[in-house]
Amino acid sequence: MKSKLVPFAALLLAAMPNDLVAQEKGGVINVATIGEPPTLDPMTSTADLVGIVTQHMFETLYTFDKKWSVTPLLAESLPEITADGKTFTVKLRSGIKFQDGTDMDSADVVASLNRWTKLASRGKQAAGFIESITAPDSTTVTIQLKQPYAPLSALLAFNNSAAIIIPSEKQADTMSEFVGTGPYMLKERKADQYIQLVRFDGYQSRSNDSDGYGGARHAYLDEIRFVPVPDANTRIEAAVSGQYDYVDALPVESFDKLKSAAATQPMLLKPFGYPVFVFNTAEGAANNMEVRKAIRQALSMEDMLAAAFGSTDFYALEGNIYPSAFAWSTDAGVEGNYNAADPEGAKAAATAAGYKGEPIRILTSRQYEFHYKMAQVAAEYLKLAGFNVDMQVVDWATLTQRRADKGLWDIYITHSPFLPEPGLIGSLSTSSPGWWDTPARKTAVDTFTAEADPAKRVALWADVQKVIYAEAPFIKIGNFNAVSSISNKLQGVDPAPWPYFWNASIKK
Amino acid sequence: MIRYILQRLAGMIVVMFLVVTIVFVIVRVTPGDPAAVMLGPDATPQDITDLRARLGLDKSIWVQYFLYIGQLLKGDLGHSIFLNMPVTAALMERAEPTFFLTIFSLAIACVIALPIGIYAAYRRGSFIDQASTFLAMLAASIPSFWLGLILMQFVAVRHNIFPVSGYGGPGASFLDRMYHLTLPALALGLVSSALILRFTRASMLDVLSDDYIRTARAKGLAERRVILKHALKNALIPILTVLGLTAAVLISGAVVTETVFGLPGIGNLVVSAVLRRDYPVIQGALLVIAGLYVLINFAIDMLYLLVDPRVRY
Numbered sequence: 001m002k003s004k005l006v007p008f009a010a011l012l013l014a015a016m017p018n019d020l021v022a023q024e025k026g027g028v029i030n031v032a033t034i035g036e037p038p039t040l041d042p043m044t045s046t047a048d049l050v051g052i053v054t055q056h057m058f059e060t061l062y063t064f065d066k067k068w069s070v071t072p073l074l075a076e077s078l079p080e081i082t083a084d085g086k087t088f089t090v091k092l093r094s095g096i097k098f099q100d101g102t103d104m105d106s107a108d109v110v111a112s113l114n115r116w117t118k119l120a121s122r123g124k125q126a127a128g129f130i131e132s133i134t135a136p137d138s139t140t141v142t143i144q145l146k147q148p149y150a151p152l153s154a155l156l157a158f159n160n161s162a163a164i165i166i167p168s169e170k171q172a173d174t175m176s177e178f179v180g181t182g183p184y185m186l187k188e189r190k191a192d193q194y195i196q197l198v199r200f201d202g203y204q205s206r207s208n209d210s211d212g213y214g215g216a217r218h219a220y221l222d223e224i225r226f227v228p229v230p231d232a233n234t235r236i237e238a239a240v241s242g243q244y245d246y247v248d249a250l251p252v253e254s255f256d257k258l259k260s261a262a263a264t265q266p267m268l269l270k271p272f273g274y275p276v277f278v279f280n281t282a283e284g285a286a287n288n289m290e291v292r293k294a295i296r297q298a299l300s301m302e303d304m305l306a307a308a309f310g311s312t313d314f315y316a317l318e319g320n321i322y323p324s325a326f327a328w329s330t331d332a333g334v335e336g337n338y339n340a341a342d343p344e345g346a347k348a349a350a351t352a353a354g355y356k357g358e359p360i361r362i363l364t365s366r367q368y369e370f371h372y373k374m375a376q377v378a379a380e381y382l383k384l385a386g387f388n389v390d391m392q393v394v395d396w397a398t399l400t401q402r403r404a405d406k407g408l409w410d411i412y413i414t415h416s417p418f419l420p421e422p423g424l425i426g427s428l429s430t431s432s433p434g435w436w437d438t439p440a441r442k443t444a445v446d447t448f449t450a451e452a453d454p455a456k457r458v459a460l461w462a463d464v465q466k467v468i469y470a471e472a473p474f475i476k477i478g479n480f481n482a483v484s485s486i487s488n489k490l491q492g493v494d495p496a497p498w499p500y501f502w503n504a505s506i507k508k
Numbered sequence: 509m510i511r512y513i514l515q516r517l518a519g520m521i522v523v524m525f526l527v528v529t530i531v532f533v534i535v536r537v538t539p540g541d542p543a544a545v546m547l548g549p550d551a552t553p554q555d556i557t558d559l560r561a562r563l564g565l566d567k568s569i570w571v572q573y574f575l576y577i578g579q580l581l582k583g584d585l586g587h588s589i590f591l592n593m594p595v596t597a598a599l600m601e602r603a604e605p606t607f608f609l610t611i612f613s614l615a616i617a618c619v620i621a622l623p624i625g626i627y628a629a630y631r632r633g634s635f636i637d638q639a640s641t642f643l644a645m646l647a648a649s650i651p652s653f654w655l656g657l658i659l660m661q662f663v664a665v666r667h668n669i670f671p672v673s674g675y676g677g678p679g680a681s682f683l684d685r686m687y688h689l690t691l692p693a694l695a696l697g698l699v700s701s702a703l704i705l706r707f708t709r710a711s712m713l714d715v716l717s718d719d720y721i722r723t724a725r726a727k728g729l730a731e732r733r734v735i736l737k738h739a740l741k742n743a744l745i746p747i748l749t750v751l752g753l754t755a756a757v758l759i760s761g762a763v764v765t766e767t768v769f770g771l772p773g774i775g776n777l778v779v780s781a782v783l784r785r786d787y788p789v790i791q792g793a794l795l796v797i798a799g800l801y802v803l804i805n806f807a808i809d810m811l812y813l814l815v816d817p818r819v820r821y
Contacts, residue, residue, distance in 0.1 A: 030677065036780065038546040038590050046548030121551045161550065174592070188678055190601070191591045192780055193772040196678045229673055229770045230780070233657065238672040238770075241665045397540035397785050404544065404553050414549065426550045433553070 027506035028223040029245040041175035042162040043120040051160035058164035058180030062157035063213040068420040071214035085148030085452040090141040097202040099185040106135035111168035122161040154421030183219035195226040220505035239485035247485045252314040269495035272482035273417040277475040282435040286410040290353030292472040298385035300341035308370035316479040332462040333469030343384035359390040363412040367396035371413040403433040417497040436473035527798040542785040586788030595792035606773035610758040616697025625708025647702035653764040656695035673770030692769040711743035752808040
């Protein structure tokens, strides 16, 4: 009888939402990450790894729920925005304590937002629109804008280059004390060995239900230890052996191996993001829009994705910049411009565009093996179309330096998670490497960023996507999924692009 | 003797100066930018320029070089860009795993290589001799990281006897840390044992055919005493040389093995620093590694004096 009931109970347990499974306090988990974060100050870096670790220590005014809508975190509610879209009033929650025992008030928020506009890449992006940040009283902050800027709420919610709230007296440019309001606080960091976070007993959770990054955050675990394991193969073996409770960023090839492991199981985030070929629109052969479109016409996104990710379990062919799960998803401009795989047509188009065999320098890195695999397939299609391909394989640090120089490349390969707010997509900015700056871009993007009404913004995003396909500043290759692993003893972890471990607990 | 030591010390200073200069230049001319790595993929060019200025990387290479030399003369290896700590402190932190990994690997290598090498020479042409020669060839041909991966697969993943990676978490005891070192030490020790075994065998063979060994045997000394006291003592110089060189290689960081096993040692620090373009750490670590090489070679030369009275400088 018992043997029949156990699988049934297990099935029932697995089917229950995480919130309903009994969760108890206690336990320590080890999380294997892809490396050591360059800093623990999430304002000063846009690296995902920085966000993953520090989102447990620091909090922002807003965050994102499961549907990627902005939801309040340290703010009491969503901002009140005046009809002209130029005044944001933020009501703060009361009773919030910093990890040093002091109370959070509007002075801390004003000081932190000023630091954000001074130091953070995303903060500087917003700074151009901000007239002033003031505190009318101890629980209210007002952000006065020079002109309407709709992405502001999303920027305030993001976890890297993040508008974290820290005490007003701890605002030095180089952060030396890591004091936030998050459910976990830093106990010890031994670089390249571990980052040890312990529960912050004074944490004030929101009372509403947990919802993605939003809602209640329960610190069930006593400790979270982030351990850098840079070698991908070692991460796989460590996951299979059960040495780590959660292993991030595993190669998709390891999925079957993880499925058959006794101590752990794979976790699939579907979809995670999209690989992108970014064109240098400022100089070189790709400066010519028709050449860029000819390059796009030559490419088979299907073959590139298959080479990079192997099975359709891990990728999907989709030209819409946002997949269907997002409100932003639209097929505007996609038809006929995606996955054409037509080298012959591309050859004719390139010749008509005046292409005369100038080198097409593809800058890629093996730091992300799927970039390199896609570059190899792309190079063959481009050669078939008569392009003179010069593939430059460098390490990631070199790539990030070279892509800043307009004279050194024509295409560079990168990837991005699906950002909750399209305004955050780097390539839409004129200063981002690629330097896309045309009247059509300006009209479409400026109108989109100035519109406050969410429904109208969805329609305006379709216009932006149409311009992206019309001018080809970058090419979306498709959607890809992310694989991580979770030990059988850990519960309450949902697949997320920046995995978080509040609400996680050890099964008893 | 004193003159010789002074000459060697002067030579060391020249070598270290050249190392400092060459490393500095190579690091600076290598593409890549620590500011871009630190700020992440979405940083704007202006952010990168601002950070480069804050880090002093906007100055000319010569200004940076003379500032660095000035720092070194004051005994300061600089400040890590990424770790936000002095390079000396970072190196001290990483020295422990590397030091114990070296000792552990050398101990494993010696325990395997010395007795087998001596016995193989003593029983030249026997099955043990031939088998040990074959196995030594095999071990010398295997990259230590590959052996590490195989050990990881069988010992750590399948049988869960040792951890796959890391050096123990916060508060890990000495024994726990050594437990984490066992697999990488085995991988390095087995591979290092091949060279030591071959040198031990060859050196013992040279000595065993000398007249004084025949004399010792003729005097009726026990065979064990002949081998271990008379022969081994005289065969030690080349063995010491290879042990010293192996130690130098290991202490300078078994780069790939440390990376594969996620050990926070000096080799791992150098690899991470190169990937992050953490210039002060690369420069400081390579300077210390070069210094260790020079010192170990010097120490071995001095040891010759102890084991062979005929050696005079």
